Amino acid sequence: MSPFDRPLAASLIRPLDQQPVLTVVVPTFQRPVEMALAVSSIADQVDASLEGKVEVIISDNASGPDTAAVLARLAETYPFISYYIHAQNEGGDYQIFSAPHRARGRWTWVFGDDDYLGPGGLKPIVALLETEQPGFLTLNRQVWNKSLDQCVTPSKHDLPDVRFGSFLELLRLFGFDQLSFLTSQVYLTEAARGVDTELYFTSHCRYCQLAYYLEACHDLPAYYLSQPYVWHRWDQGAGQVHAANFRHLATLHPVLVQQAADRVGIQDPDLFENIGGRRSLVGPEQRRITFTDNILENLWRSVALGTEIPDYEWERMAPAIRTWSPERMSQLQMVREVYAKVWAAFQHFETLVHEHKTRTPAVGNAFTPAEISMIQQSEAAILSLQSNINDARKMAFDMAAGFS
Numbered sequence: 001m002s003p004f005d006r007p008l009a010a011s012l013i014r015p016l017d018q019q020p021v022l023t024v025v026v027p028t029f030q031r032p033v034e035m036a037l038a039v040s041s042i043a044d045q046v047d048a049s050l051e052g053k054v055e056v057i058i059s060d061n062a063s064g065p066d067t068a069a070v071l072a073r074l075a076e077t078y079p080f081i082s083y084y085i086h087a088q089n090e091g092g093d094y095q096i097f098s099a100p101h102r103a104r105g106r107w108t109w110v111f112g113d114d115d116y117l118g119p120g121g122l123k124p125i126v127a128l129l130e131t132e133q134p135g136f137l138t139l140n141r142q143v144w145n146k147s148l149d150q151c152v153t154p155s156k157h158d159l160p161d162v163r164f165g166s167f168l169e170l171l172r173l174f175g176f177d178q179l180s181f182l183t184s185q186v187y188l189t190e191a192a193r194g195v196d197t198e199l200y201f202t203s204h205c206r207y208c209q210l211a212y213y214l215e216a217c218h219d220l221p222a223y224y225l226s227q228p229y230v231w232h233r234w235d236q237g238a239g240q241v242h243a244a245n246f247r248h249l250a251t252l253h254p255v256l257v258q259q260a261a262d263r264v265g266i267q268d269p270d271l272f273e274n275i276g277g278r279r280s281l282v283g284p285e286q287r288r289i290t291f292t293d294n295i296l297e298n299l300w301r302s303v304a305l306g307t308e309i310p311d312y313e314w315e316r317m318a319p320a321i322r323t324w325s326p327e328r329m330s331q332l333q334m335v336r337e338v339y340a341k342v343w344a345a346f347q348h349f350e351t352l353v354h355e356h357k358t359r360t361p362a363v364g365n366a367f368t369p370a371e372i373s374m375i376q377q378s379e380a381a382i383l384s385l386q387s388n389i390n391d392a393r394k395m396a397f398d399m400a401a402g403f404s
Helices: 032-043 065-077 092-102 122-132 167-174 189-193 208-217 239-250 252-263 291-305 311-316 326-358 369-401
Strands: 008-012 022-028 054-060 081-086 107-110 136-144 151-153 162-164 185-188 222-233
Touching: 008 065, 022 032, 022 092, 022 122, 032 054, 032 065, 054 065, 054 092, 065 081, 092 107, 092 189, 092 208, 107 189, 122 136, 122 222, 136 167, 162 167, 167 208, 167 222, 185 189, 185 208, 189 208, 208 252, 239 252, 239 291, 252 291, 252 311, 291 326, 291 369, 326 369
Parallel strands: 022 054, 022 107, 054 081, 136 222
Antiparallel strands: 008 081, 107 185, 136 151, 136 185, 162 222
16 A cells, blocks of 8 residues: 555546646645635646646645635636545645655646746746756745735846756755755656655654655756746744744754665765755855755754754764764854753743742742842842843854854
């Protein structure tokens, strides 16, 4: 039995007269309005010249009747739309890894349910796939605000189109930041189907698909399309999400990257230093930034935000850093030592605050002079510790900035 055979509440799978060039898979969960906009931005661009070349599959994680009604309307409007409605929420990773197993096109494009395809984008993307035949295609993008009424960044990069001999070559230039935006990646369906995804399913990493791309496409030709057809909806206020992302990118993600490299036999002791680390390729590079810099930067960010990094995550990093230089190991040791001190101080601070809030008079409704003195000492300790923690966090932010 395939690991992707999961119970369905409903489905509509259109018959095909020919193999599509591209299957666009739109995973969704309780975003009926945003999903309908995302799907329409793609489907409205399927004209007569693209008929039979593009199919759209919507994969719903048991969102409920509102989403089901939207799916029915979309399928009625567009004859090339199919959909799956899962009987239960199977999680986001399942949606990503099942996509090429459901796709019938030669290439698979997993498209976020709150993103948008800009006007005129679909036809050149399909044409590029047909002419260049890349194993992996990464797309430039625009960044928009949450309500899609203001463009924040008109173009993520200022590079022209680039052909690469392999995915690894692309990785050396762009690094993982460009690849971390799900909607900008298109890849050969058969290559993705050949990956045993259990390692990634069980990693609990928010960015497990990045190592999956590496395993599936490491030696395949790749291409970067510079026209920013894809619109990325960015929620700047999602602070807790961003904090969790920094931690996963710093600890779990490097482990998976090294495991993927080992699985396909990449023998490069300097792999992490050879992978690029810039977030935006705009203007000349003043100092080369690498994947190792990204890891250290995100560790410092986690310290600055007061994010807990469990001991087992530090320990699991050992295989991924086994070839790091003494200088890099020293940098890692420094951030771990600072983290341990800041986290211990934060835990002590939380304890003091809790004790202070729950303090009650020993007798009657009034505190004794001794109790008042103890309260004043406690308040002074809390303020002092809070100041020290804030100073340490500021230092951590400054350290993180030094790696970008």
